[in-house]
Amino acid sequence: MERESFEDLQVADYLNDKFVSIKVDKEERPDIDSIYMNVCQALTGSGGWPLTIVMTEEQKPFFAGTYFPKESMYGRMGLMELLAAITEKWRDDRESLQAAGQRITEATAGFFNREASDKMPDKASIERAYRDLKEDYDSQYGGFGHPPKFPTPHNLMFLLRYHYITGDKDALKMVEETLAHMYRGGIFDHIGYGFARYSTDSRWLAPHFEKMLYDNALLIMIYLEAWQLTQNPLFKDVAEKTLSYVKREMTLEAGGFYSAQDADVDGEEGKYYTFTPDEIAGILDKEESEKFCRYFDIKAKGNFEGKNIPNLIHNPSYFAGSSDINAMLPRVLEYRYERYKLHKDDKVLTSWNALMIAAHAKASRVLGNEEYLDAASSSFAFVLNNMTEAAGRLLISWRDGTAKGKGLLDDYAYMAWAALELYEATLDDKYLSFSAQAINEILERFADSEGGFFLNPKDGEALIFRPKEQYDGAMPSGNSVAAYCLTKLYLLTGDARWLKEADRQLSFYYAAFSGQPRAYTFALMALMLRTYPTAEIVCLARDNKNAKELARKFGGRFMPQHSVVLKTDENAAALGEAAAFTKDYKLPEGRDEAYYLCQNQSCSPPVYDLESLLLNL
Numbered sequence: 211m212e213r214e215s216f217e218d219l220q221v222a223d224y225l226n227d228k229f230v231s232i233k234v235d236k237e238e239r240p241d242i243d244s245i246y247m248n249v250c251q252a253l254t255g256s257g258g259w260p261l262t263i264v265m266t267e268e269q270k271p272f273f274a275g276t277y278f279p280k281e282s283m284y285g286r287m288g289l290m291e292l293l294a295a296i297t298e299k300w301r302d303d304r305e306s307l308q309a310a311g312q313r314i315t316e317a318t319a320g321f322f323n324r325e326a327s328d329k330m331p332d333k334a335s336i337e338r339a340y341r342d343l344k345e346d347y348d349s350q351y352g353g354f355g356h357p358p359k360f361p362t363p364h365n366l367m368f369l370l371r372y373h374y375i376t377g378d379k380d381a382l383k384m385v386e387e388t389l390a391h392m393y394r395g396g397i398f399d400h401i402g403y404g405f406a407r408y409s410t411d412s413r414w415l416a417p418h419f420e421k422m423l424y425d426n427a428l429l430i431m432i433y434l435e436a437w438q439l440t441q442n443p444l445f446k447d448v449a450e451k452t453l454s455y456v457k458r459e460m461t462l463e464a465g466g467f468y469s470a471q472d473a474d475v476d477g478e479e480g481k482y483y484t485f486t487p488d489e490i491a492g493i494l495d496k497e498e499s500e501k502f503c504r505y506f507d508i509k510a511k512g513n514f515e516g517k518n519i520p521n522l523i524h525n526p527s528y529f530a531g532s533s534d535i536n537a538m539l540p541r542v543l544e545y546r547y548e549r550y551k552l553h554k555d556d557k558v559l560t561s562w563n564a565l566m567i568a569a570h571a572k573a574s575r576v577l578g579n580e581e582y583l584d585a586a587s588s589s590f591a592f593v594l595n596n597m598t599e600a601a602g603r604l605l606i607s608w609r610d611g612t613a614k615g616k617g618l619l620d621d622y623a624y625m626a627w628a629a630l631e632l633y634e635a636t637l638d639d640k641y642l643s644f645s646a647q648a649i650n651e652i653l654e655r656f657a658d659s660e661g662g663f664f665l666n667p668k669d670g671e672a673l674i675f676r677p678k679e680q681y682d683g684a685m686p687s688g689n690s691v692a693a694y695c696l697t698k699l700y701l702l703t704g705d706a707r708w709l710k711e712a713d714r715q716l717s718f719y720y721a722a723f724s725g726q727p728r729a730y731t732f733a734l735m736a737l738m739l740r741t742y743p744t745a746e747i748v749c750l751a752r753d754n755k756n757a758k759e760l761a762r763k764f765g766g767r768f769m770p771q772h773s774v775v776l777k778t779d780e781n782a783a784a785l786g787e788a789a790a791f792t793k794d795y796k797l798p799e800g801r802d803e804a805y806y807l808c809q810n811q812s813c814s815p816p817v818y819d820l821e822s823l824l825l826n827l
Contacts, residue, residue, distance in 0.1 A: 211260045211277055211278065211279075211289075212260070213462070213477065214280045215278070215279075215280050215289050216233075218280060220290070221280060221289060221290065221293075224290065224293055225293070226362040227756065228293065228297050228518040229264075229293070230267075230606075236259065236261075236459070236613075237469065237556070237557075237559060237562075237605045237607075238606055238615060238771040239606075239615070240618060240620065241618055241666040241670075241673065241677055242673065243261070243818065244665055244677040244679055245318065245675065245677050246261060246263045246274065247261060248265075248276065248318050248321055248677070249274050249318050250269045250276065251273035252314070252318055252321070253273075253274045254274060254275060254276075255588040256276075257276070258276045258277075258415075258652070258668055260276060260277055260278065261274070261276060262274065262275045262276060262277075262278060262289075264296055265309045265311060265506060265544070266307070266308055268311070268674075269673065270308070270312055270314065270674060271311055271314055271315070272307045272308075272311040272314060273296060275292075277701075278292060280671065287290035293314055294536045295392070300440045304741040308544045310567075311530045315674050318675075319674070319675040323740035327661070327717050327718070327720040327721055328625065328717055329717060329720045330713060330716060330717055330720070330740075331716060331719060331720050331723045331724075331737055332558060332713050332741060333736065333741050333742075335723035335737065336372065336727070336729040336734055336737060336738060336741070338353060338523045338727050338728075339368065339701050339723075339728040339730075339734055340368075340369070340372050340378070341733060342726070342727070342728040343365060343368075343369065343384070343634060343728050343731075344380060344381075344384070344766050347824070348412060348727075349382050350385075350412070351391045351412050351413050351414060352388030352389075352390070352411075352414075353388050353391070353392070353396075353409075353414070354390065357409065357410055357411050357412050358408050358409060358410050358418070358573060359408060359411075359412065359414065360407075360408040360426070360465075360684060361392060361397070361405065361408070361425060362427055362665075362682075362684070363425075363428035363429050363431065363432040363506035364428065364682055364686050364731050364732040364735075364793040365728070365731050366384075366385045366388060366389070366432045366436075367431070367432055367435065367731070367732070367735060368430070368731035368732070368734055368735055369381045369382075369385050369435065369649055370379060370382070370385050370386055370439060370538070370768070371735060371738055371770045371771075372738075372772075373385070373439075374521070374732065374768060374770060375738065375742050375770070375771065382439070382440075385432075385436060386436065386440065386442070386604060388815045389432070389433060389436055389444075389445060389448070389527075389609065390444065390528075390633075391413075391414055392414050392429075393415055393444065393448050393522070393528070394414070394522040394615055395409060395414025395417075395521055395522075395530050396409075396414065396415045396416055396417055396483075396514070396519035396520065396521045396524055396790065397409045397415075397417040398414075398415045398448070398537070399421070399455070399483065400506060400520040400521065400522065401483075401539060401542050401543050401546060402455060402458075402459070402543050402546065403451040403452055403455035403469075403522060404421050404451075404452055404456070404459070405421065405426055405429050405452065405457035406418060406419050406420060406425075407419075407420045407421070407422050407425055407473075407684075413523055413606070414439075414523075415514070415519060415521055415523060416480075416514050416519060418473055418479070419473035419474070419479055419480045419482070419483055420471065420473035421470060421471040421790045422469070422470050422562075422684075423455065423456075423460060423467055423468065423469050423470060423562045423563075423565070423566055424561075424562045424565050424566075424684070424685050425561075425684070426452055426455070426456060426460075426566070426569075427562070427566040427568065427569040428565060428569070428685070429452060429570065430449050430452050430453060430456075430569040430573065431447045431569050431572055433446075433448045433449040433452070434449045434569075434572050434573055434576045434577070435572075435576075435768055435770075436445075437449065437576065438576055438765075438766070438767055438768035439768040444529055445529070445751065446577070449573065449577075451581065453569075453570070453573055456566065457585065457788075459471065459554075460554075460566075461560065461585065461589075461621070462592070464592060465564070465585075465588035465591060466558045466563055466589050466592035466593065466608070467558065467563050467566045467588045468554055468555065468558065468787055469555040469556070469557050469558070469559055469562060470554070470555040470559070471552055471554050471555070471696075472552060472553040472554070474553070475550040475551070475552060476550075478822065480515070480517075480519070480670075481544065481550060482549075482550050483519065483520055483546075484514060484515075484519055484759065485508055485511065485517065485518050485520065485542075486508075486510075486512070486517055486518065486713075486783070487499070487503050487508055487510055487518075489545070490502055490503055490542070490700065493541050493545045494538055494541065494542075497504075497540055498534075501534065501535070502535065502538055502542070504601045505511045505522075505527075505532065505535050506518075506520035506521060506522070506525075506526060507520070507521050507522075507523065507524060507525070507626030515698070515703075516534045523637060527712035540794060549734075556609060556787070557607050557608070557609040558592075558595050558596075558597070558607060558609065559606065560593055560604055560605065560606055560607070560608075560617060560621040560624075560625065561606075561618070561620040561621045561624045561625075562624075563589055563592075563593055564593070564621070564625045564627065564628040565627075565628070565685070566589065566622035566626055566629040567589050567590050567593075567632070568586075568624075568627055568628040568630075568631040568632075570582045570583070570585045570589070571583065571586040571628065571631035571632045571634070571635040571636075572631050572635070572765075573635075574586060574635050574668060574762075575631075575634060575635040575761050575762055575764075575765030576762075576765045577768070578762045578765075578766075579680035581757075583635055583636070583758070586628075586631075586635070587632065587636075588628075588799065589670055590628065590632060593625065595688065596613055597606050597613045601790050602609050602651075603616065603617060603651070604621045604622060604625065604646070604648075604651075605617055605621075606618060606621060616667055616669075616670050616671075617662050617667070617688070618665055618666055618667070618670075618687075618688070619652065619656050619664065619665050619666070619688035619692070620665070620688040620691075622649075622651050622652050622656070622686075622688075623648075623652065623688040623689075623692045623695065624688070624691060625648050625690035626644075626645045626648035626649050626652075626691070626692070626695040626815060627645075627691050627695055628640075628692065629641040629642070629645035629648065630642075630645050630695060630698055630699075630702075633702075634647065634761060634764075634765070634774065635758070635761050635765070636758055636761060637749075637754075637757040637760060637774065637775075637776035637783075638754075638757065639781045639784050639785045639788060642699075642702060642703070642785075642788050643784070643787075643788055644693060644788075645699060646699060646703075646788060648695075649692065649695055649696060649708075649711075650697060652692055655667040655668055655669070656668070656771050657789060658678060661679070661715075661717065661718035662678050662689050662715065662718040662758030663678065663688065663689055663692055663715075664678050665679055665688065666677060673705050675813060680719065680728065680730060680733070681729050681732050682729060682731055682732045682733065684768070685731075686689050686732035686733075687732070689718070689719075690730060690732040690733035690736070691732065692715060692735075693712065693715040693716055693719070693733050693736040694732065694733070694735055694739075696708055696711050696712035696715055696736070697712040697716075697736045697739045698736075698739065698773065699712075701711055701739065701744055701746060701773040702746075702748075702773050702775055702789060703789035703791075704789055704790065704791040705788075705789070712736070712740065713740070714764065716733070716736060716737055716740060719733050719737075733814060735770075738770075738771070739771065741773065743809065743810075744771045744773070744809070745772045745773075745807060745808065745827075746770070746772070746773045746774075746775065746807075746808040746809075747764070747772060747773070747774045747775070747806070747807055747808070747823070748775050748777065748792065748795055748805070748806040748808060748813070749774065749775065749777070749803070749804075749805050749815075750776075750777050750778075750795055750796070750797045750803060750804040750805070750806075751776065751797075751802065751803045752778060752779055752797070752802050752803075753775075753777045753779060753780055754776075754778050754780050756802075757776055757778075760776065760820070761774070763820060763824065764824075767827070769827065772827065775789060775792060777792045777795055777822035799800055801818055803818065803820070804816040804817070804818055805817045805818070805820060805823045807823065807826070807827075
């Protein structure tokens with residue numbers, strides 16, 4: 211629509227003459243997108259992008275739709291025809307459009323007014339979400355529902371935790387099969403690595419080729435967790451390949467991560483990613499090219515619009531990999547670089563960066579790789595140094611040295627989550643303190659007295675109303691992440707204030723969980739921490755020098771219901787401020803380390819050997 215209409219002089223002249231045109235980046239302003247997408251869904255029964263809204267000067271919408279061609283075609287109204295009709299109506303009967311805008315605004319505002327509840331949800335919501343996912347599972351190719359199929363990693367995170375807690379083998383099977391099938395399909399870039407946004411078919415073969423930072427961050431995390439639990443080397447390999455893609459293509463030299471890579475080249479989607487056998491033959495020698503094409507299903511008739519998306523769907527050796535193929539990949543990748551130039555969205559978003567910071571922090575802890583921790587910590591510092599106001603308030607985005615936009619709920623919630631992952635990777639209490647600070651900002655600036663958190667701050671730009679999102683879509687909602695962080699902060703610190711706020715936030719989800727709980731799987735992960743047994747491990751040491759090594763010892767296993775705190779002589783005072791209960795723990799005379807396992811408000815006698823403790827977890 212941008213190419214057909216907004217860059218067309220005839221359309222531009224008409225728009226500039228009759229309308230005030232506003233182009234909104236939905237990634238920078240998800241609050242605006244949330245309001246008007248709900249308007250579109252209410253008026254048309256569906257939504258999507260590009261989103262077209264016509265409104266009064268008071269921001270009150272009276273028309274909504276998605277894609278409109280410039281001229282009418284196939285029975286669909288063209289943009290020029292639509293604009294002319296609206297212009298005529300505005301001239302002749304403006305009052306009716308204004309009245310319609312008022313009615314639509316009031317009706318849409320009501321959508322966000324969830325009924326408050328003081329009831330705490332229970333395990334029944336978790337069980338129902340599991341049953342719903344199981345019923346919707348694609349047993350042939352993994353994933354859930356019908357095409358288009360989205361990765362939705364938080365659904366898999368939920369299932370992995372459900373298996374861990376209950377021992378249900380089907381929950382683990384769904385995770386393992388889905389992760390394997392996604393890797394085998396074309397949604398994974400087998401040449402340059404990284405995942406595309408979603409698959410247009412059930413087999414994960416033909417994706418929408420756009421690569422988003424947030425998808426890859428969340429997918430790195432679930433592959434790492436699956437590796438922790440199963441020790442399946444495929445999952446570790448996919449996580450490491452995706453991390454290498456992010457380093458090569460999506461990382462700023464100064465730290466921080468770019469947002470996305472486009473799906474199309476020269477107006478043709480997938481052109482950058484597809485190949486013909488002749489192209490491969492021009493890169494590799496005859497024997498190599500034949501082997502390469504067999505391995506990745508590259509054939510003369512093509513598997514996608516006459517060309518080929520490299521994939522491993524029919525390759526029985528996908529699990530083992532091939533050293534010969536790996537040796538060929540750099541040449542094919544170099545050819546792809548030289549063949550076409552792929553546009554990159556080079557803005558840096560606080561919320562999406564936080565997700566990738568969390569992914570790198572988890573990778574450093576799980577895989578024991580200092581390089582990943584360096585990337586996480588430098589990117590965390592980039593956000594603090596470049597995307598934070600002097601008063602400590604987060605901004606939304608940064609590009610070419612300029613940051614803008616007052617931070618939204620997702621920015622604070624995701625940064626709180628990133629800080630918790632960095633704490634688990636380093637056991638450095640400064641990250642625990644930052645997470646608490648970010649959550650305090652949420653409580654101060656985003657809280658609704660009726661429950662939950664608004665998407666925009668109370669002193670933000672005036673919109674027609676303040677949206678409040680619960681649904682976990684392609685990314686977990688800020689409300690869900692806030693629920694998780696509040697619960698985790700309570701478990702790490704023992705602070706009753708965090709418990710009170712966590713339970714209040716989970717009560718906000720009572721009605722949502724009663725309806726369709728599988729739509730809120732990340733929030734359900736917070737509920738799991740409140741309804742199933744948890745354990746806290748208090749580690750005592752003389753100093754911080756072995757903190758990262760200690761974190762990695764715990765990171766070698768999947769322990770979603772456990773929380774680890776490290777107290778040393780160096781951090782005792784600061785940690786005591788964040789987690790007052792740690793003041794009572796002291797190293798016994800003559801000991802350099804001690805470990806306490808705490809469950810049900812009581813702790814076992816100290817263990818002085820970490821390996822002995824790990825054996826009993």
